[in-house]
Amino acid sequence: MIIQARGLEKIYRRGAQQVAALRGVDLDLQAGEFAVILGPSGGGKSTLLHVLGGIDRPSAGQVRVNGFALESASESALTRFRRDHIGFIFQFYNLLPSLSALDNVLLSLLAKGWGWQAARQHGLEMLAQVGLAHRSGHRPAELSGGEQQRVAIARALSVDPALVLADEPTGDLDSATANELLELMADLNRSLGKTFIIATHNQETCRFATSLFEMRDGRLSPKGMS
Amino acid sequence: MRLLAALHYLLIDLLYEWGRSLLTVGSLALIACAYLLITSLSVAFQSFGEQAPPTTNLLLISSDVLDPVDSTLTLELLDNLRRYAEQAYGPGALQAAVPIIFRHMRVEDSVVQLFAVPLDQAARLKELQLVEGRWPEGAHQAAASRWLAQQHGWQIGSRFEVYARTFTLTGILDSPGRKTLSLWMPYTAGQEMFDLRDKFQMAFLRMRSDIEPQEARSFLEQSPLLSDQYAVYLEEQLNERYTQVTRTLLALTSMINLVALLVITFGAYNAAWLTLAERSPEIALLQVLGFSQGNLRALLTMRLLLLSLFSYVAGLGLAAWSISRLKNASSWSIQGVQLALQLPLLQVLLGVALMTTFCLLGAWMSGREQRSTELAALVRYH
Ligand SMILES: Nc1ncnc2c1ncn2[C@@H]1O[C@H](COP(=O)(O)OP(=O)(O)O)[C@@H](O)[C@H]1O
Ligand SMILES: [Mg+2]
Numbered sequence: 001m002i003i004q005a006r007g008l009e010k011i012y013r014r015g016a017q018q019v020a021a022l023r024g025v026d027l028d029l030q031a032g033e034f035a036v037i038l039g040p041s042g043g044g045k046s047t048l049l050h051v052l053g054g055i056d057r058p059s060a061g062q063v064r065v066n067g068f069a070l071e072s073a074s075e076s077a078l079t080r081f082r083r084d085h086i087g088f089i090f091q092f093y094n095l096l097p098s099l100s101a102l103d104n105v106l107l108s109l110l111a112k113g114w115g116w117q118a119a120r121q122h123g124l125e126m127l128a129q130v131g132l133a134h135r136s137g138h139r140p141a142e143l144s145g146g147e148q149q150r151v152a153i154a155r156a157l158s159v160d161p162a163l164v165l166a167d168e169p170t171g172d173l174d175s176a177t178a179n180e181l182l183e184l185m186a187d188l189n190r191s192l193g194k195t196f197i198i199a200t201h202n203q204e205t206c207r208f209a210t211s212l213f214e215m216r217d218g219r220l221s222p223k224g225m226s
Numbered sequence: 227m228r229l230l231a232a233l234h235y236l237l238i239d240l241l242y243e244w245g246r247s248l249l250t251v252g253s254l255a256l257i258a259c260a261y262l263l264i265t266s267l268s269v270a271f272q273s274f275g276e277q278a279p280p281t282t283n284l285l286l287i288s289s290d291v292l293d294p295v296d297s298t299l300t301l302e303l304l305d306n307l308r309r310y311a312e313q314a315y316g317p318g319a320l321q322a323a324v325p326i327i328f329r330h331m332r333v334e335d336s337v338v339q340l341f342a343v344p345l346d347q348a349a350r351l352k353e354l355q356l357v358e359g360r361w362p363e364g365a366h367q368a369a370a371s372r373w374l375a376q377q378h379g380w381q382i383g384s385r386f387e388v389y390a391r392t393f394t395l396t397g398i399l400d401s402p403g404r405k406t407l408s409l410w411m412p413y414t415a416g417q418e419m420f421d422l423r424d425k426f427q428m429a430f431l432r433m434r435s436d437i438e439p440q441e442a443r444s445f446l447e448q449s450p451l452l453s454d455q456y457a458v459y460l461e462e463q464l465n466e467r468y469t470q471v472t473r474t475l476l477a478l479t480s481m482i483n484l485v486a487l488l489v490i491t492f493g494a495y496n497a498a499w500l501t502l503a504e505r506s507p508e509i510a511l512l513q514v515l516g517f518s519q520g521n522l523r524a525l526l527t528m529r530l531l532l533l534s535l536f537s538y539v540a541g542l543g544l545a546a547w548s549i550s551r552l553k554n555a556s557s558w559s560i561q562g563v564q565l566a567l568q569l570p571l572l573q574v575l576l577g578v579a580l581m582t583t584f585c586l587l588g589a590w591m592s593g594r595e596q597r598s599t600e601l602a603a604l605v606r607y608h
Contacts, residue, residue: 046606055514056602076518083516090605093507098242110231111516155515225587 001054002019002163002195003029008061010218021047029197031099031162034189034208035096037199038223039215045199046167048215052197053086053165054078065192066162070160072167073076087156094152095140102136105155114157126154131186146177150184157188166198175204182208236529243501250497251536254490258541259548261486265573266549268479282378282439282460284446285350286323286432289457296326296426299456301325301424306451314445317354321432324348328427331409333388334378337407340388344417351430354410358382359397365415369397374407389419425428431458478547487577491584496531498526510604528590534581545569 010022021044024127029035038046039135050056051063052071055078063070066085075082081090087108093102107129109119127136130150140148149169156164166185168219169176182198198205199215206212239245286307304323311319327342341348345361348354361384362368368388370380375398380386384395388409394501399410416422433442440462446458502509512522549567 003542050602051606052515068323070389079516080517082514088514093511096508096511098239103235106231107512108515110228111512111521149518197480 001028002031003027003063003065005063006061008048008051008058008063008123010051011059018023020218022051022061023216025061025220027213028222029195029211030196032189032193033195034186034210035197035213036205036209036211037197038201038203039199040201043215044218044220045215047218048220049165049167049197049199051090052163054081058153070104075146083108083159085162086125087159087161087164089149089152089156089164089169091168091171093156095148097140100137100139101143101151101154102131104140104151105158108155108159119224122152123158126158127151129157129188130154144177145173147163149173149181153181153185153188157192157194162195164194164196166196168200168202169198170200170202170205178202179204187196232525232528233532233563236525236532240529240532246497247533250533251540252495254493254534254537255544256538257486257490257493258538259544260541261409261490261577262541262545262550262569263572264479264486265568265577266567268483269570269573270388270567271475271479272331282432282435284433284439284443285459285461286429287427287457287459288447291541293330295330297328297427298425298484299325299427299429301458303451304429307431310449310451311446314379315434315437319434319437321434322347322351322430324351324430325413325426326428327413327422328419329336329420331388333374336374336407337379337491338374339406340416341408341410342413342419343410344413345410348410348430351432355400356397357400359395362415363410363413365393365464366393367396367415367419368409368411369391369399370395370410371399371406371408374409377407383505402532408471430461450533460592481593483577484580487580488584490531490534490537491581491588494530494537494585495588496582498530501529502526506604513601523589527586530589531582533539534585535578538578538581542569542574566575 003075007026007148008022008025008027009020012019012021025044025048027048031181032184039045047056051058051070054065054073054158056073061071065081068081068085070078071083078088088094095101096107099107102120105123106119109118109122114122122135124133127133130148132154133148135143135147143151152169164185170181171183173181182205185196185198188194188226198209214223216223276601286299287294287504291297302323308320308323324344324347326348327340330341331338333340334509349356349361357372358370359369374380375395378384380398382395382397385392386395387393393411399408416426431442433439437445443458443460446452452458466500509522517525546569549569553565586605
């Protein structure tokens with residue numbers, strides 16, 4: 001079991017108001033799955049991914065990811081956890097605009113303490129895996145939206161994480177490009193055996209799912225595969 | 227992250243933001259240049275303020291002038307003073323009264339103090355020492371202070387123009403104490419050159435040694451001959467006042483220096499902070515990728531250091547260039563005392579050390595601010 005979450009709650013305070021973004025979420029996920037969480041905007045998908053990825057802490061409940069108890073971890077332990085176990089892909093702003101595609105991939109490796117030469121070598125291989133070997137020297141502004149997301153995927157996978165969390169990875173792409181990207185992720189999931197969790201409101205994504213969830217009003221429920 | 231990789235990325239990033247980097251480095255370089263020039267000036271003042279040896283000489287001069295050049299005395303006044311002193315203290319009370327013709331002159335692009343004096347008497351009073359050659363004679367010979375000769379590469383027998391007249395150098399003098407640019411010639415040569423009968427600017431007076439210098443001074447000052455038209459100073463007192471002024475200047479320049487360094491660091495800090503604020507999504511991204519607060523603070527510190535050091539080095543270049551220009555264009559002197567502008571290595575390094583300290587302090591302070599930002603909130607506004 002790579003993820004075990006029990007009774008996760010997350011309450012945001014907005015002035016006097018309270019917003020419950022997670023209301024008792026339970027989740028068990030096997031390693032190697034390609035899990036898709038569908039749901040309307042505001043349903044709590046991002047919040048759940050942030051909690052699972054050690055970016056945010058739950059207000060209540062327990063969560064274990066790859067054997068790591070996140071609810072009680074210190075700030076610096078969470079940072080190390082993210083570095084060593086998680087690959088993130090966001091909708092926008094995945095890349096530093098000043099750096100080339102390759103350098104953006106290298107950031108994760110360097111944070112992990114890789115040497116320069118080895119990191120470069122490995123970074124180039126990762127870019128080749130997502131089909132971008134020929135654009136390694138280009139800055140994000142010189143890449144299309146789909147290419148930018150491929151770089152983000154290369155970076156997320158470069159550190160060999162236990163879990164890849166993708167929050168609306170295709171939200172900003174046209175449907176053809178979105179499909180290509182989903183196919184790439186599904187391929188990598190199969191060939192590398194990496195666990196993926198994709199949060200999206202794009203119905204198309206279901207086609208690739210090995211397990212499917214719906215998230216609505218802070219509640220997560222398994223959804224039958226169709 | 228490895229140091230070199232961090233440097234590599236910081237440089238890329240500074241180049242990417244080249245507009246702001248240039249603006250920051252440019253403006254801070256100007257301040258660094260000002261710092262170095264002030265330092266150089268204060269170092270020059272330090273040597274300028276070296277004490278002249280104590281003397282018991284009295285200096286007679288018009289009382290209402292700012293520059294001794296505007297003072298006017300007559301031989302008749304000296305004669306009267308001598309008689310006045312003898313009435314009170316007996317014969318020989320005024321041992322010496324040496325007239326001095328004094329000018330600031332431009333000689334081969336230096337401003338030089340020109341003294342025309344009865345050289346045999348002056349040498350005794352001023353403790354001038356001939357280190358080379360012999361005393362000048364006649365209307366076309368002069369002796370130069372060691373500093374002046376060095377500055378122009380003059381040797382015994384060198385010729386130069388003063389007031390449209392050619393002079394030959396017959397001697398080089400050492401006057402202990404200050405590094406003056408001075409030129410000495412016989413009194414008669416000065417009289418002739420400036421067409422003066424019995425007028426001159428100052429006089430050295432020396433009373434008999436059994437009369438206290440202070441007493442002698444007040445005795446002479448109270449003389450009706452001088453009334454409030456002329457003043458008598460102890461040469462030592464003048465020097466003392468000079469040193470005081472120099473000390474005050476030094477204290478002032480070191481304060482200005484400290485402020486300049488703080489401004490540089492603050493400017494770099496401000497630029498780095500602006501960048502941080504604008505780029506909070508990027509910084510959040512780095513945190514998500516597993517860069518620790520410590521890593522990020524180290525990066526910020528290095529960024530600060532890089533900006534400051536670039537500014538400092540650019541400022542150093544600018545200052546060195548300015549100083550060489552100033553040296554070529556004219557020699558800086560105050561009343562004929564040479565200001566030797568230079569950038570001593572020690573001061574340059576001191577600036578680097580202080581600035582580094584300030585940078586570390588600044589980064590430490592901003593590190594505490596960073597910690598309080600909420601990562602999840604930052605990531606959400608991607
Ligand atoms: N920092 C925050 N402060 C207050 N409310 C928040 C904050 N972040 C998220 N929310 C609220 O939590 C709920 C879930 O948001 P989110 O997890 O972003 O949903 P989704 O990703 O499914 O669109 C929303 O109602 C949102 O407005
Ligand atoms: Mg969302």
